[in-house]
Amino acid sequence: MLVAGNWKMYKGPGETRDFLAAFRPPDGVEAVICPPFGSLGAAVASGRTIFAQNVHWEDEGAFTGEVSTRILLELGVQGAIVGHSERRQLFGETDETVRLRAEHALEAGLRVIACVGELNEERERGETEDVLRRQVSVLPEHEALVVAYEPVWAIGTGKTATPEQAQEAHALIKSLLDVPVLYGGSVKPENAPELLGQPAVDGALVGGASLDVESFTAICQAAATPS
Ligand code: PGA
Numbered sequence: 453m454l455v456a457g458n459w460k461m462y463k464g465p466g467e468t469r470d471f472l473a474a475f476r477p478p479d480g481v482e483a484v485i486c487p488p489f490g491s492l493g494a495a496v497a498s499g500r501t502i503f504a505q506n507v508h509w510e511d512e513g514a515f516t517g518e519v520s521t522r523i524l525l526e527l528g529v530q531g532a533i534v535g536h537s538e539r540r541q542l543f544g545e546t547d548e549t550v551r552l553r554a555e556h557a558l559e560a561g562l563r564v565i566a567c568v569g570e571l572n573e574e575r576e577r578g579e580t581e582d583v584l585r586r587q588v589s590v591l592p593e594h595e596a597l598v599v600a601y602e603p604v605w606a607i608g609t610g611k612t613a614t615p616e617q618a619q620e621a622h623a624l625i626k627s628l629l630d631v632p633v634l635y636g637g638s639v640k641p642e643n644a645p646e647l648l649g650q651p652a653v654d655g656a657l658v659g660g661a662s663l664d665v666e667s668f669t670a671i672c673q674a675a676a677t678p679s
Contacts, residue, residue: 453648453675454598454634454655456484456565457662458505458533463487465494472498474665480676482655485662486533489519496528503531503565506539509552521560531563531596533657535587537604551590554597563596565634565657568625572605581624588628598632599625600657606637608659613637615646622652641670648675 455477463471468491475498477483486503487495495502508518524532534557535550550566557564568587570580584601591597601621603613613621613635622633635647636657647653655675661667 453480454482454484454632455668455672455675456486456503456533456600456634456655456657457668458486458536458636458657458659459488459491459663460505460538460659461488462663463491465491467491468494469498471665472500475500475669477669477672478676481672483668483672484531492524492527492529501531502529503533503563504529505533505536507532507534507553507557507562509549509556521557521562524562525560529562531565532557533565533567533600535567537567537569537602537607541604547587547590550587554590555592558592558594558596561596563598564594565598565600566591567600567602567636567657569600569602569604569607569637575603575605580621584621584624585628588625591629593629593631597629598634598654599629600634600636601625602636602657604637608638610638612639612643612647615650618647619650619652622650622654626652639671641667641674644671644674 484501534553539545554564570583618635625633632654634655634657639656639658640661
């Protein structure tokens with residue numbers, strides 16, 4: 453099982469060092485921390501597995517505000533999230549840019565967590581399967597690729613998919629692409645055992661609850677001892 457903490461735009465280098473000094477993930481789970489760009493160096497120094505929250509598809513160039521695979525690799529970063537719904541909704545990320553980012557990062561030797569997931573309106577209109585098929589269709593099959601199913605209506609809202617909804621979406625994704633699939637969207641210590649206990653759930657991508665060392669450790673614990 454893989455449990456990744458997506459810190460979004462929280463925690464500078466000082467808070468990052470404090471968190472990682474206190475963080476002792478249990479055996480039997482791979483814990484990954486994804487801090488903001490400015491805290492990557494401090495995070496790597498802890499010796500933990502560190503991923504970035506995004507990565508560009510060119511090696512270098514005039515791309516203000518972006519970061520390259522080369523820079524991440526030089527820092528000692530091992531992977532990157534691509535296609536997070538906040539990138540898609542707030543920063544104009546499309547299936548095509550997600551494809552470019554994922555392909556280039558994998559070619560460069562980074563691991564990738566590619567996020568997919570439907571909006572609330574899409575679920576209500578019965579379009580979840582179509583959306584997931586479309587978003588997954590651009591991703592390459594690769595041993596270093598992991599998909600995160602994050603229903604957008606469950607991110608940061610306190611609403612989670614039911615274990616049955618997660619299982620159904622994960623099974624669909626796995627039928628399209630033979631990769632591990634993480635669940636994301638309001639994962640907390642209280643709901644982690646049931647979600648992680650679903651057969652097609654291979655781990656979690658955790659936002660808010662990854663900012664607190666105790667709650668993130670508890671989620672890692674649930675992944676290490678699935679119910
Ligand atoms: P959340 O965020 O756990 O705060 O809902 C998940 C994510 O955005 O990856």
